[in-house]
Amino acid sequence: MYTVFALCVWGLNLRLAMLSEGNETAGYVADSVRTITAAQSRGYIYDRNYIPLVNGAAVHMAAVMPDDSAVDALAGQTDGASLDLVKEGKPCVIQVRKRRVSTENVRYFDVTTRYSSGESLAHTIGYLDAEGKGVFGLEKSFDSLLSECAGTLTVRFETDGKGQALPGSRITLIDDNYDSKGGVRLTIDAALQTICEEASEKYSLDCGAIVVLDNETSQILAKASFPSFDPADVASSLTAENAPFLDRALTPYAVGSVFKVITAAAALESGIAADFSYECTGSIEVGGIRFHCHKREGHGAMDMQSAMEQSCNPYFIALAQQTGGRTLLSMAKALGLGKTIELADGMTAGAGVLPTEEELQNAGSVANFAFGQGSLSAAPLQMAAVYACIANGGVYREPYLLLEQLNNNGDSFAQFIPDAGTRVMSRQTAESLQALLQSTVEQGSGQAAKPKNGTAAGKTATAQSGVYEDGEEVLRTWFCGYFPAKAPQYTVVVMKEDGDSPIADCAPVFREIAERILSMEEQKDAAVPSEEGTTGA
Numbered sequence: 001m002y003t004v005f006a007l008c009v010w011g012l013n014l015r016l017a018m019l020s021e022g023n024e025t026a027g028y029v030a031d032s033v034r035t036i037t038a039a040q041s042r043g044y045i046y047d048r049n050y051i052p053l054v055n056g057a058a059v060h061m062a063a064v065m066p067d068d069s070a071v072d073a074l075a076g077q078t079d080g081a082s083l084d085l086v087k088e089g090k091p092c093v094i095q096v097r098k099r100r101v102s103t104e105n106v107r108y109f110d111v112t113t114r115y116s117s118g119e120s121l122a123h124t125i126g127y128l129d130a131e132g133k134g135v136f137g138l139e140k141s142f143d144s145l146l147s148e149c150a151g152t153l154t155v156r157f158e159t160d161g162k163g164q165a166l167p168g169s170r171i172t173l174i175d176d177n178y179d180s181k182g183g184v185r186l187t188i189d190a191a192l193q194t195i196c197e198e199a200s201e202k203y204s205l206d207c208g209a210i211v212v213l214d215n216e217t218s219q220i221l222a223k224a225s226f227p228s229f230d231p232a233d234v235a236s237s238l239t240a241e242n243a244p245f246l247d248r249a250l251t252p253y254a255v256g257s258v259f260k261v262i263t264a265a266a267a268l269e270s271g272i273a274a275d276f277s278y279e280c281t282g283s284i285e286v287g288g289i290r291f292h293c294h295k296r297e298g299h300g301a302m303d304m305q306s307a308m309e310q311s312c313n314p315y316f317i318a319l320a321q322q323t324g325g326r327t328l329l330s331m332a333k334a335l336g337l338g339k340t341i342e343l344a345d346g347m348t349a350g351a352g353v354l355p356t357e358e359e360l361q362n363a364g365s366v367a368n369f370a371f372g373q374g375s376l377s378a379a380p381l382q383m384a385a386v387y388a389c390i391a392n393g394g395v396y397r398e399p400y401l402l403l404e405q406l407n408n409n410g411d412s413f414a415q416f417i418p419d420a421g422t423r424v425m426s427r428q429t430a431e432s433l434q435a436l437l438q439s440t441v442e443q444g445s446g447q448a449a450k451p452k453n454g455t456a457a458g459k460t461a462t463a464q465s466g467v468y469e470d471g472e473e474v475l476r477t478w479f480c481g482y483f484p485a486k487a488p489q490y491t492v493v494v495m496k497e498d499g500d501s502p503i504a505d506c507a508p509v510f511r512e513i514a515e516r517i518l519s520m521e522e523q524k525d526a527a528v529p530s531e532e533g534t535t536g537a
Contacts, residue, residue: 032166034157035174036093038063039111043149044183045125045138047190048219048403053125055179057116060099063107063155063173065091065165070105091157091165107171111153112179115232120193123247124186124223124347124401127231136245141344142184142405149408151177181410185403187219192517196222199512203505208496209248210509211384215488217418218388218397220343223249223381250343252352252377253495256463257311258480259332259372261390261433264304264316266331267323268429274304274436276319284314287363291317308436309444311460313371320370325360328369334424335386335396337378343401352378373464384493387458387480390437391488394430397421438485446481448507451514453522455485458510460502475499479506483514490517 038061045053062078064070066086074086074096082094099108114128126137134143154176158169196210205226212222229237229244237244268274282298283290291313293299299312307315320328332338338354353375359365368374381399389396398419405414437457440446445460458481467474477499482491492513494506 032158032160034091034159034163036063036091036155036157037152038093038109038155038173039153039178040132041112041149041151041153041177041179042114042128042132043142043146044181044406045142045146046183046185046406047188047193048186048221049189050185051190053121053186053188053190054114055112057113058110059113060096061093061109061111062096063091063093063109063157063171065105065157065169065171067105067165069103073100073103073106089165090163091155091159091171093155104168105165105171107155107173109153109173113232115230117230117232119228119231120190120197121188121223122228122231123225123245123249124188125231127234137347138184138186138344141346145405146183149177149180149182151175151180153178177408180408182406182408184405185412187214187221187401187403188223189221191520193222193224195513195516195520196224199509199516200224200226202512203509205494205496205505205509207242207248207498208494208506209251209380210495210513211249211380211493212513213384213388213399213491215388215391215482215491218385218399218421220381220399220401221490223401225249248495248497249380250341250347250349252350252379252382253476253497254373254463254465255376255378255383256372256461256476256478257313258383258459258461258478259376259378260308260311260316260370261437261459262332262335262337262386263320263323263328263370264308264436265335265390265425265429265433266328267304267319268432269331269425270323270327272319272322274432276322277301277303278307278315278318280307280312280314282314284317284367286317286321286367289364289367291367305436305439308459309440311445316370317367320366321363325355325366325369326357328366329354329357329360331424334422335389336382336398337376337386341379341381341385341398343399347401349379349381349399352376352382372461380493380495383478383480384491387482387493388491389424390430390433391457391482391491392430393427394423394425395421396424434485434488437481441481441485445503446479446507448503449479449481449510449514451483451511451518453515454483454518456481456483456510456514457485457488458482460507462499462502477502477505479510481510483518489521490514 066089077096085092126139129135134140154174156172158166210224225248227244280299282296283292293314302315340351341349402416404412441450441456461478463476465474477496480493482488494509496505499505
């Protein structure tokens with residue numbers, strides 16, 4: 001009986017051992033593969049030349065099956081915390097400083113980060129929340145499309161039942177639509193955008209905006225707002241001064257004397273000749289209100305050209321009285337003022353403010369309107385469209401930002417079709433205005449904007465804001481213009497929110513941008529071989 005009992009106990013222990021071994025084997029099978037997500041991607045935002053505006057910065061990574069050789073290879077290649085992770089002995093993915101030749105236990109590869117430090121075009125691109133969802137800018141406008149183009153890059157390791165790497169096993173990268181080429185393509189030119197941002201830094205345009213349009217199409221080639229923010233570290237800008245999240249290129253401001261070209265356009269279209277004369281004595285009284293010229297002793301006899309060159313307020317007030325407030329308002333509306341410009345879903349240039357017809361029944365309101373003051377306000381983008389209209393012969397085209405949407409393969413499946421434009425003034429009127437603006441840069445108040453390597457046309461402005469700080473009124477300074485003067489290609493608007501003088505604040509920024517773009521165009525032309533050079537013997 002003792003023998004039988006002992007055999008039963010032995011058999012039971014053997015059965016338990018077999019079950020235990022079976023469970024360990026099952027555990028080994030379940031844990032034989034470890035997968036780590038190395039990176040996640042989202043659809044691209046491209047400039048007009050398919051240059052990525054996001055996903056552009058490469059980060060070096062290493063997938064590691066730890067052993068002594070891996071620890072030695074990664075010493076000095078990564079931070080202390082990552083190296084400690086390798087020393088724990090379990091497969092891992094870490095960031096490294098340099099990409100080297102892969103070995104059996106260390107496989108190097110690159111991933112991209114969504115944003116770079118000092119990201120260009122931050123107000124247009126926007127940013128993501130902690131869950132990777134677009135909450136601002138084009139990231140929000142095209143969140144659905146960019147999310148559809150999302151992908152992941154994972155790393156697979158073969159491990160034993162304890163999660164340790166199996167000797168001699170492989171490291172496998174699994175690409176699930178990672179870095180898909182789908183997304184949205186913009187009218188923006190990344191090279192021109194960089195030029196604008198560098199020009200702003202050079203001339204301390206720390207609070208303001210720059211807009212560059214293609215004259216022929218009104219495509220937005222560059223759009224910058226200052227100060228900016230870091231989309232990779234939004235929290236650091238939440239309490240920063242000067243509202244860095246405000247897109248000043250799309251925000252209406254008092255415009256001042258850059259509006260005078262609209263007053264001139266309305267007058268010319270209503271039949272008043274450019275030789276309309278007025279004697280500036282330093283001030284003019286309208287409706288019981290006296291309006292002063294910036295030259296208190298007066299300019300003397302003025303016609304439209306000399307008044308534009310010298311930015312004489314009394315002349316344009318007198319011109320507006322002859323033209324009529326209703327005619328002036330009609331021209332301002334035809335040139336896009338007083339209405340919003342929608343660039344994308346949720347991204348809109350504010351309409352600004354135009355005086356009403358009832359307001360303009362008052363002669364004093366017409367006088368303020370004539371030189372861009374009173375209730376009038378407009379966004380830099382709107383003023384860029386005004387000057388582009390003059391530059392291209394009197395046809396107004398609303399600015400736009402989007403060119404096309406791309407699928408995961410990078411193929412276009414939806415294109416933006418702009419309107420054909422509307423003629424709002426005769427070609428003769430537009431050419432007269434072009435002559436006035438070129439003369440202003442050549443020999444008038446805009447001389448500081450003249451590029452050394454070309455010609456330009458434009459107008460300065462110093463606008464009263466009605467906002468006071470420490471007892472002094474904050475001024476908005478502007479330069480609106482285009483270049484070259486005779487065959488315009490680019491319209492540029494520069495606005496400083498808290499300016500001193502447009503001659504010092506904005507005109508030099510315009511000049512810097514014009515000179516660099518003209519130089520870039522010259523280099524392109526020089527790089528194109530002539531017909532003689534391509535047909536030689």
